[in-house]
Amino acid sequence: MAQPEVSLRDLRSFLAVVEEGTFTDAAIALGTTQASVSRHVGALERTLGMRLLQRGGRVVTVTTAGRRVLRHARASVEEARAVVRAAHDEGREVRVGYAWAALGAHTATVQREWARRHPGSELTFVNTTTRFAGLNEGTVDLAVVRRDPGVSQIATAALGRESRMAALPAEHELAGRRSLRMDDFADRTVALDTATGTTTTDLWHPDRAPGSWREVRGTDEWLTVIAAGRAVGLTSQATAAQYSRRGVVFRPVRDAPPVEVLLIWWREDPPSVLEELLALVREAYAG
Structure with missing residues (x-):
């Protein structure tokens, strides 16, 4: 059986009457006539097959059914407003997702320069633990990743x-060194985020590979495991620049291959700011 179609106009009228207390005041708030408000509320009640408002008296009251509908009506109207805002807010806020460390030491620099070039616009970095850093969920316009999707x-x-950095428990035997080599991970337990991390098992020669792997999800769990002395880690320098955790020290790994940082977006729907943002971030990395 098909569900009845509910009109946003009808929901707005219903909410206005509830919030204002009378049909007359609701009409004033909506900039329309009392007859129009009454018509839309009546249409909503007929669609739902139940009385939502109790007429009579100086102030309209909400029925039991009306109270059940009220919360969902507010959510639906607010969602519709959000759709309109999203359509018109392009350029006012640019949302960039990231799974681990945004742009590392360059993050704040890029944000400040964006604000200088675009007064009234905001470049927002949004942390997520998903493979596409929020792009697939539609919560961001672009995303920074360190693994090609x-x-x-x-x-x-x-x-x-x-460059890559080792992350070590502060009391670890290797923490006193100024730098490490990939061979120093041999026979040790390495914390590994297989979904979004930059470390993969094929970085090591089989003869000099870590002894075991401890799977984690996201930066916070990764840092917690290392601080507790249960594993060591290998990550990009951005993680070391953007995060500090008591009990964790970072050391450069001299012979580790570098990490390539990528910007990703939907191929068929590139944001209008793409080229300018690309140039700005590349400028920061080059500098």
């Missing part, structure tokens, strides 16, 4: 490269 619908562009 390998999906044809998603376009990628290189932003720059970052």
